[in-house]
Amino acid sequence: MTPPSVLTFQRTYLPGHLGGGPVRSIANMVESLGDELRFRIVTSDRDLGATIPYSGIPSDRWSTVGKAAVRYLPQGIRSLAVMARLINRGDYDCIYLNSFFSPRFSILPLLIRRLSSPGKRVVIAPRGEFSSAALSLKASKKRAFLTASRLSKLHQGVTWHASSEYEAEDIRRVLGPSARDIRIAAPMPMSIPDSAPDADAAQPGSPLRIVFLARVVPMKNLLFALEVLAQVQVPVSFTIYGPHEDEDYWALCSAAIARLPANISVSIRGELPQERVAEVLRSFDLFFLPTLGENFGHSIAEALGAGLRVLISDRTMWRNLEREGVGHDLPLDAPEAFIQAIEDEAKLSWRAGQAARSRDYLSRKLNLAQLRTDTMALFSA
Structure with missing residues (x-):
């Protein structure tokens, strides 16, 4: 047939x-x-x-x-x-x-x-x-x-x-x-791993390792992320992956990066091949995507599958993250909540078993x- x-x-x-x-x-x-x-x-x-x-x-x-x-x-x-x-x-x-x-x-x-x-x-x-x-x-x-x-x-x-x-x-x-x-x-996700190893542990006292993985366009709201980081008091290492599709918007982001305080370091990495996403994400502590809206959010699912905690807006299907023990979904009209979430994440340091929690939440959601x-x-x- x-x-x-x-x-x-x-x-x-x-x-x-x-x-x-x-x-x-x-x-x-x-x-x-x-x-x-x-x-x-x-x-x-x-x-x-x-x-x-x-x-x-x-x-x-x-x-x-x-x-x-x-x-x-x-x-x-x-x-x-x-x-x-x-x-x-x-x-x-x-x-x-x-x-x-x-x-x-x-x-x-x-x-x-x-x-x-x-x-x-x-x-x-x-x-x-x-x-x-x-x-x-x-x-x-x-x-x-x-x-x-x-x-x-x-x-x-x-x-x-x-x-x-x-x-x-x-x-x-x-x-x-x-x-x-x-x-x-x-x-459908590419796959949901049967097990998710904990990310490589950061050295005690080292900066919180945050990653942004998305197209650099207004919808993904990188500029908001940078404005939040400008108010954060703890040391942060912030890595940006994604193509710069909107050059005018990227110019605004570049100017915001130049104004960041000394406790925030930024690495700009460009596009990340799909086959390397899971491997690369495991080297971070927190995935940050304050998106203006997602009908799904593949990169959010990939971050959870890689065992990360996530910090996102409340404009996606990924909700109640704090209750689930896998991160935060916050309103964009409350930037102070994002600032507090990052500072709280830095105090957590690395917690054994986080990868299993993130992966279990992903499996139940999908x-x-x-x-x-x-x-x-x-x-x-």
Whole structure:
């Protein structure tokens, strides 16, 4: 029996990585469910923000990448004809879109589907685009498109994929009663380790080792982290991993780094290859991500899987961390709470068994068997 076919549209995909969480979400889904679902992924022929295509990857032909067939489309009008042909052919069971606002990889496929294959099911994963913080960026353009969507009924009858109940609430708040079919399925992690060794212990009296791992863009809120650290009294070694996607924002962060007091040292490391994430994270004491909002937060899950304590905002699905003994989730309008949390963490020094606590919390939060069931349900009528 032929597995159900899911025609997926995604702005960037492997080997690209600058797209962050959505790339990992789709790659992990394919790896986990690729034997039960037939994934065909249509994506760009270059990484996010890149000016040249991937080297050695054929353009506009199907390539096997893991358990999926992937078609890398070039820039320009030619890709429109390819998309139209793929959608018109109708040899798939469901269209899966990984954005609400993407002109090329969400709006365009929806328009083609309306004209040629209106009966085909569509599942849309907004990937955090409906959070208040995300909607505040380029707000006028987003408001205009939301109005056009409502008037044209472009999204009528689609299934919405929310990563958590928090994201489901965002979808209801923004779309109202038109979002009738919302299904919740958290993204699958790459893996959850069976055991998590304690991180390398710091020397007594040495600075608290804090790591930031995310794209350097306003949504990830690195500037807030630096402003918090400027008020911290204890010694801290702060390491920043992540691509500088927004140069204007990075300029603000660089200026904040230059103003930090002598007790805060900063290392800027750039991008961290995915295969080294777990190994590198284990050399730190605390993961710090005061994000403006996450529909999931892959780097948070990776930090917990590596055995770290985490310090994050309360705008993610990772909640009640202090009660669980794995860190803090705090409101962004209370920076003094973040300052206090860091100073408290420094006093804890290293506690044996922390890795097991973090990993156990991650395992309870992400039940892999349930995640598989929830994800398969996305694609059933």
